Amino acid sequence: MVYRMLALNVDGTLLRSNGRLHQATKEAIDYCLKKGIYVTLVTNRHFQSARKLGRALKLNAIYVTHGGAFVSSTIDKPLYENRLSEDTTFNLVQVLENYDCHIRIIHERYSLGNRKKITENLSGSASMHTSEPLFYPVQYVESLGDALMDEPVTAPKMDVIFSDREEQQAAEHTIRNAFEGVTVLQSSPVKLELVSKGVSKEQGLFVLSNHLGIKAEEIVAIGDAHDDINMILEAGLGVAMGNAPFEVKKAADWVTRSNDESGIAYVIKEHFRKQHRLGFLDKINVD
Structure with a gap:
């Protein structure tokens, strides 16, 4: 399977317990970007917090924020929003x-x-x-x-x-x-x-993937919390962090190391290192 999107929860997944990004995580995400993988954040955090993290990772992405209620790359023109009236x-x-x-x-x-x-x-x-x-x-x-x-x-x-x-x-x-x-x-x-009603991380993620023309089976979704379970279940490769509760791990296809042990970098090393750059794969029409 060729994976075209990497969707990352933030707290407990992307960030270490101290709230910081590990250098190995930054390098691994940069590696994905160079391969043409679309990297996005799927988080309960507000939009501006997600965008700040995205800039630190040099992402040029649409983010799934507010638990899936606000999907956007800019504050003024969301791709999708579902608000409490x-x-x-x-x-x-x-x-x-x-x-x-x-x-x-x-x-x-x-x-x-x-x-x-x-x-x-x-x-x-x-x-x-x-x-x-x-x-x-x-x-x-x-x-x-x-x-x-x-x-x-x-x-x-x-x-x-x-x-x-x-x-x-x-x-x-x-x-x-x-x-x-x-x-x-x-x-x-x-x-x-x-x-x-209707708002969830997985709903926001699939609004984004449909917009980009990316199939669910082409997504690698990584999370650690109970509200990541459906996203993990429906992605092509659902990954639970080593620090996730048992129920999240049970739902996953694969369990990586914890957020304090560079779990994201480990996933990328194991599942993306053998995948050619997407531009090359598209030229030779590989699915």
Whole structure:
């Protein structure tokens, strides 16, 4: 099989545990680019964060961001977007403000959150990313509901961190029953991610691949999280990181090393080194 696309999750996959890129990963991705492979990022992060990482890797790509809700190479003209409406965003906030939680509306241009502080030892690794670009405005307000009444927002994604598991479960139950058009993703025992119905990483990836004329079987997809499972299952070669949970590894065709052990570089070495440059393969009409 000739692979034409490499799709990479970011946190826990592309980045090491310390949030940095390994030099071996950069070199391996550059190797793929020189072979004509289309490399993209598929992430829950906001668009500007993904684009910043893409520039560090010298990618010229369309990125699948906000968990699949915003697929674009530029901030102004997305290839695809599926947002929570103004009314849905406002109503979600109205419900969530009854719980002990920190709410973040993740827009492609800015982030808007309430000032609620959640104890660090309870939230643990569920805390929001702090590596946002300096040009990405992050604003905190006392009442998100009041702020949205003044300036309504259509949100690609909302992140919510709760004080404890019980609060998270109660809020999740309410949202699932009251908001038919919202998909609820549990990314940790105390964190929910809220997107519009139909939004997923795999849906965003296949919007992109169809746009580029790349078949699902020509994609290598690498991830480490539960919301990467369907992307891994549907790709031609689905790869789980060594640090991924058992369920993700079970879904994968291949398990690589962990993100701290240059797992992406290892995949590329094993599966791309024998593949000729795509331009050459296309000339000789190899599928």
